[in-house]
Amino acid sequence: MAGIVLGYQRGVPLWMVLLCLAALAVFVLRNKSEVLTDAALVAFCLLAGIFYVQVRGIQPADHITHRSAHLKGKVIEVSGVVLDQPRDAGSRAKLQRFILGLESLSDETACRKVSGKILVRMYAPLDVRRGSRVVLSGKIHAPFEFSLNARTSYREYLKRKSIHCVLSIGRKNPVWVLSRPAEDIYFRLQDFRRKLLGIFERYLSAEESYFMGALLLGERSRLSSQVQAVFEKTGTAHILAISGLHVGMVIGIIFVLLSFFPVGLKMRSLLTGIFIFAYAVMIGNRPSVIRAVVMAASMLGSFVFERKGSGLNALGLAGLVLMIMDPLCIFDIGFQLSFLAVLSILLFFPLLERRASGMRFFRRDSFAESVWHSWIVSFSAWMGVTGAIMYYFEYISLSALFANIIIVPLVGVVLGLGIFLLAAGLASSSSAWAVAAVLQAVLRFMVWVASLASQVPHTFFKISGVSLKGMCVYYSALWLIWLLLRAFRGRGVIDKEKGLC
Numbered sequence: 001m002a003g004i005v006l007g008y009q010r011g012v013p014l015w016m017v018l019l020c021l022a023a024l025a026v027f028v029l030r031n032k033s034e035v036l037t038d039a040a041l042v043a044f045c046l047l048a049g050i051f052y053v054q055v056r057g058i059q060p061a062d063h064i065t066h067r068s069a070h071l072k073g074k075v076i077e078v079s080g081v082v083l084d085q086p087r088d089a090g091s092r093a094k095l096q097r098f099i100l101g102l103e104s105l106s107d108e109t110a111c112r113k114v115s116g117k118i119l120v121r122m123y124a125p126l127d128v129r130r131g132s133r134v135v136l137s138g139k140i141h142a143p144f145e146f147s148l149n150a151r152t153s154y155r156e157y158l159k160r161k162s163i164h165c166v167l168s169i170g171r172k173n174p175v176w177v178l179s180r181p182a183e184d185i186y187f188r189l190q191d192f193r194r195k196l197l198g199i200f201e202r203y204l205s206a207e208e209s210y211f212m213g214a215l216l217l218g219e220r221s222r223l224s225s226q227v228q229a230v231f232e233k234t235g236t237a238h239i240l241a242i243s244g245l246h247v248g249m250v251i252g253i254i255f256v257l258l259s260f261f262p263v264g265l266k267m268r269s270l271l272t273g274i275f276i277f278a279y280a281v282m283i284g285n286r287p288s289v290i291r292a293v294v295m296a297a298s299m300l301g302s303f304v305f306e307r308k309g310s311g312l313n314a315l316g317l318a319g320l321v322l323m324i325m326d327p328l329c330i331f332d333i334g335f336q337l338s339f340l341a342v343l344s345i346l347l348f349f350p351l352l353e354r355r356a357s358g359m360r361f362f363r364r365d366s367f368a369e370s371v372w373h374s375w376i377v378s379f380s381a382w383m384g385v386t387g388a389i390m391y392y393f394e395y396i397s398l399s400a401l402f403a404n405i406i407i408v409p410l411v412g413v414v415l416g417l418g419i420f421l422l423a424a425g426l427a428s429s430s431s432a433w434a435v436a437a438v439l440q441a442v443l444r445f446m447v448w449v450a451s452l453a454s455q456v457p458h459t460f461f462k463i464s465g466v467s468l469k470g471m472c473v474y475y476s477a478l479w480l481i482w483l484l485l486r487a488f489r490g491r492g493v494i495d496k497e498k499g500l501c
Contacts, residue, residue, distance in 0.1 A: 018051070020043075020047050024040050024043055024047065027040050049327070052327060053327070053328070059116070060115055062112070062113055062114050062115050063114070063115050063116045064102055064105070064114050064115070064116040064117075064118060064164070064165055065116065065164045065165070067105065067114065068140060068142075068164065068165045071105075071107060071140050072140060072141050072142065073139060073140075073141065074107060074108075074139065074140070075107075075137065075138065075139055075173075076105060076106065076107045076137070076138070076139070076140055076167075077105070077106040077107075077135065077136070077137045078100070078102055078103075078104065078105050078106075078114075078118070078135070078136055078167065079102075079103050079104045079133070079134065079135045079136075079178070080100045080101045080102045080103045080104075080118075080133070080134065081100070081101045081103070081131065081132070081133055081134075082098055082099075082100060082101075082128050082129065082130055082131060082132045082133075082134060083098070083099045083100065083101045083117065083130065084098055084099050084130055085098070085129060085130050085186075085190055085284075086098040086126075086128060086129070087219075087221060088219075088221050088222065094123065095121060095122070095123055096120075096121075096122045096123075096126065097119065097120065097121055097122070098119075098120050098122075098128070099117055099118070099119055099120070099161075099163065100117065100118050100119075100120050100134070100136070100167070101116075101117055102114045102115060102116050102117065102118055103115075116162070116164075117161070117162055117163050118140075118163065118165050118166065118167050119143065119158060119163050119165070119166045119167070120136065120138075120166075120167050120169065121166060121167070121168050121169065122136070122138075122168075122169040122175070123169065123170055123171050124169055124170065124171045124172075124173060124175060126175055126177070127177070128177055128180070129180065129181070129187055129190065130181070130186065130187075131180070131181030132177055132178075132179065132180050132181065133177075133178040133179045134175065134176065134177050134178060135175070135176040135178060136167060136169055136173075136175050136176075137169065137173045137174050137175065138167045138168050138169035138170065138173050139167070139168050140165050140166070140167050141165070141166055141168065142155070142164075142165065142166070143155045143158050143163070143164075143165075143166050144166070149392070149393075149394070151391065151392050152333065152392055152393070157332065160328040160329075160331055160332070161328075185281075186281060189278060189281055189282040190282065192282065193217055193282045193283070195426075196216075196217055196422050197209070197213050197217060197219060199421065199422055199425035199426070199432075200212045200213055200418075200421070200422075202425065203421060203425060203432055203433065203436035204436060204439070204440060205440070207224060207227070208439075208440060208443055210222040210223050210224070211223065211227065211443060211447075212414075212418050212439075212443075214240050214241075215239065215240065215242075215246070215411070215414060215415065215418065216242075216246070216415060216418045216419070216422075217282075217283055218241075218242045218283035218284050218286070218289070220240060220241065223240065227447070228240065230447070230450050230451050230454050231450055232397075233397060233399070233454040233460050234397060234399045234400060234403045234407075234450050234453040234454045235382065235397035235398075235399060235400025235401075235403065235404070236400060236403050236404060236407050236408075236450055236453075238337075238341070238381075239407065239408070239411050241286075241288060241334070242283055242286070242288065242289055242292075243288040243289070243291075243292055243338055244288070244291065244292040244295065244296075244338075244342060245408065245411065246292075246411070246415065247276065247279075247280075247289070247292035247293060247296055248292070248296070249411065249412045249415050249416075250276070250279065250415060250419075251272055251276060251296055251300075252412075253415065253416050253419055254271075254272045254275055254276075255268060255272060258271060258272065265303055266303065266304050269300040269301075269303040269304050270300075270304055272300055273296075273297055273300045273301075273304075276293055276296055276297070276300075277293065277297070279293075280293040285325075286334065287322055287329055287332060287334050287335040287338055288334055288335075288338040290318065290321065290322055290325070291315075291318040291319070291322065291338055291339065291342070292318075294314065294317055294318035294321050295311070295314040295315060295317075295318050295342075298313070298314035298317060299314065311342075311346045312343075312346055315339065315342055315343060315346065319339060322335065333388070333392055336388055337385050337388055337389075340384040340385050340387075340388055341381040341384045341385050342381075342384075343384060344380045344381055344383050344384025344385075344478075345377055345380045345381050345384070347380075347482055348376075348379075348380040348383065348384075348482065348485070349376055349377055349380045351482070351485040351486060352376045352379070352380065352485070353373060353376055371405060374404075374405055374408060374409065375401075375404075375405050377408075378400065378401065378404035378405065378408065379401060382400050382401060382404075383478060384478075386474070387471045387474035387475050387478070388471065390463050390466045390470075390471070390474070391466050391467075391468065391470070391471040394462060394463050394464050394466065395460065395461060395462050395463060396460075396461050396463055397459065397460050398458075398459040398460070398461075399453045399454065399456055399459040399460065402453070403449065403450060403453040406449050407446055407449060407450060410442060410445070410446045410449075411446075413442055414439065414442055414443060414446065417435060417438060417439040417442060418439065420435050421435045421436055421439055
């Protein structure tokens with residue numbers, strides 16, 4: 001990971017990296033000292049990360065980036081293959097967005113072969129799916145920059161995805177679909193997802209269906225900016241993006257439903273794992289979803305193979321899987337926030353929970369203790385992401401410390417009601433309207449709580465000028481706090497053993 005960061009942030013000549021890699025390979029093969037060999041292997045991995053980033057940045061002669069400069073603003077015609085599932089890019093305009101793998105490009109002068117990827121923004125509705133071959137006509141331009149903050153640059157985000165240009169297609173621009181792929185399992189799941197979104201639209205109001213689409217099916221593009229702003233201000237915006245919280249609750253609901261059938265724990269875990277994998281494919285391969293699914297698969301696998309699970313090992317495995325899929329994902333804010341929140345929970349929750357249990361504020365297994373544990377989880381996650389939020393978004397929200405106690409449990413209720421509504425809608429049951437009425441009441445209460453929390457004075461602060469060094473100082477202090485809590489835990493265990501003696 002360090003090699004990827006160095007290779008991306010600092011331009012190291014490729015010949016120098018290759019020379020160092022060759023020298024280290026010879027050293028590892030001829031050296032007999034285990035300590036030096038281990039150190040050389042660490043350096044080799046570091047250089048391999050730098051090498052990957054440097055090679056990834058090399059563009060072939062026919063790449064679109066070499067031709068886009070003199071084509072900007074001109075109407076061109078391109079052909080290629082749709083690389084991802086087209087998504088709605090907003091609720092007001094009928095705008096589709098997808099990535100196109102280029103094959104050829106035509107302008108007023110000539111037609112030539114090109115390579116690379118381009119982001120397509122299309123106002124003309126087109127029935128295409130991933131794998132379709134299309135010919136599109138529109139204007140090419142540089143990606144729009146939606147943020148004045150360079151740390152949240154949309155243009156840099158696309159650059160890490162090897163996308164340097166955008167093709168905008170108006171309603172009157174001609175488009176042609178040359179071929180469509182065969183209907184595979186991915187297509188069927190996407191079709192099923194659209195059907196589920198339609199059920200929400202049928203039984204709920206527009207804004208409520210958009211909210212449930214984001215919460216359960218990963219469709220955030222239609223959420224209004226007002227709703228997003230309320231949850232961002234209260235530090236509860238994480239519920240709007242599918243992550244470990246949602247996947248964990250869905251697993252719990254599936255486990256409960258399967259308990260009504262005569263299947264054992266191993267079979268129940270296996271069936272839940274298959275369902276969660278299909279669910280992840282259906283809602284998309286976002287970093288938070290992949291991380292949550294890999295960790296869930298690790299947990300379910302421990303039940304199947306009767307092994308003790310480890311949260312830190314599962315988190316490390318999820319990070320490895322994501323970095324194999326896309327090494328530059330470590331620069332994405334969503335990746336960083338997702339892993340920081342989970343890592344903080346895994347590190348701090350056991351220590352804080354054990355300290356609180358030792359103080360005996362609540363009776364064991366009481367409702368008050370459950371609320372206290374929920375607050376510790378929220379507080380641990382809040383500590384983990386606060387440094388990154390101050391650095392990237394330049395604000396800090398204290399209302400998250402109390403708003404999550406109410407909103408997070410409500411998310412479980414909403415997800416459960418949402419699943420029951422989808423099941424009733426698929427079965428065309430008359431009970432769907434009753435479930436929808438209850439779901440609407442819970443949704444309105446949750447939004448009301450978030451809105452009320454956002455109006456509490458002195459809980460939201462804009463902070464500017466937090467540098468990378470300041471963020472490192474914050475996490476260094478957080479690491480020191482963890483070490484102190486761990487040391488006090490060890491001291492408490494020793495004192496308890498002495499008391500027993």
